[in-house]
């Protein structure tokens with residue numbers, strides 16, 4: 477069953493990792509997809525090509541989500557290409573691992589600007605378009621298990637992930653009257669570029685794997701189904717919710 481037939485999906489930071497996998501899965505379910513990317517046109521065009529190979533349409537729009545001007549530009553480009561916005565996925569994010577006591581100011585500021593401010597500007601622009609269209613919509617933020625638990629090398633990062641989940645909760649209230657649903661996904665550890673260096677530490681990787689009841693770290697493709705579900709009418713009465721996608725890591729205390 478194709479759950480997003482005829483829908484237009486916008487995703488930030490979708491030239492690789494979770495964003496790219498989600499973009500392709502949405503296309504597999506019948507959506508046309510606009511991807512935002514920060515730096516690599518070649519990688520973005522590769523994702524566009526994968527979507528087109530599935531028989532769907534796609535565009536790639538360059539933009540830094542921390543720039544407030546990038547949000548209306550992304551939405552405008554998607555509307556010009558596909559006529560509207562039905563689903564918005566706030567995915568772009570960074571996690572430069574660093575200790576707390578000597579955390580550089582610029583690393584804190586950049587992480588907050590990209591992960592939290594970027595999610596805010598983009599969500600606002602997508603929501604305004606959905607409101608003006610008058611046919612509702614779905615907004616999904618890629619938050620994290622880190623919204624619920626800490627990380628000693630992620631003191632700048634975990635508050636941004638709690639923040640985007642909080643943003644979805646408040647937006648669920650603000651946008652519910654327009655039929656716009658807002659939810660968060662809370663991935664555990666998914667193998668992407670964001671943690672490649674961190675997980676090169678074999679002892680840490682083995683420890684992380686051992687904490688997961690399903691017995692493996694996540695793959696970007698594991699995020700596709702949960703996004704499609706929240707984006708689709710199957711989740712029509714789900715808003716303000718958060719869904720862990722972590723192989724059971726969060727509940728595995730002892």
Ligand SMILES: NC(=O)C1=CN([C@@H]2O[C@H](COP(=O)(O)OP(=O)(O)OC[C@H]3O[C@@H](n4cnc5c(N)ncnc54)[C@H](O)[C@@H]3O)[C@@H](O)[C@H]2O)C=CC1
Nearest residue numbers: 489493494514540541567568569620663665666668669670
């Ligand atoms: N990989 C993991 O274990 C987890 C990842 N997440 C979240 O998933 C999201 C995607 O991350 P991954 O795919 O894992 O990492 P990734 O590093 O493969 O992808 C991040 C994407 O965001 C883009 N990006 C970064 N800064 C940007 C900016 N200023 N403007 C536009 N795009 C920008 C990158 O170019 C890249 O395409 C992030 O928000 C991350 O916090 C959440 C929980 C776990």
Ligand SMILES: C[C@H](O)[C@@H]1OC(=O)[C@H](O)[C@@H]1O
Nearest residue numbers: 571620622664665670671
């Ligand atoms: C980047 C980390 O591996 C990853 O990011 C998250 O949000 C998860 O909690 C993991 O720490």
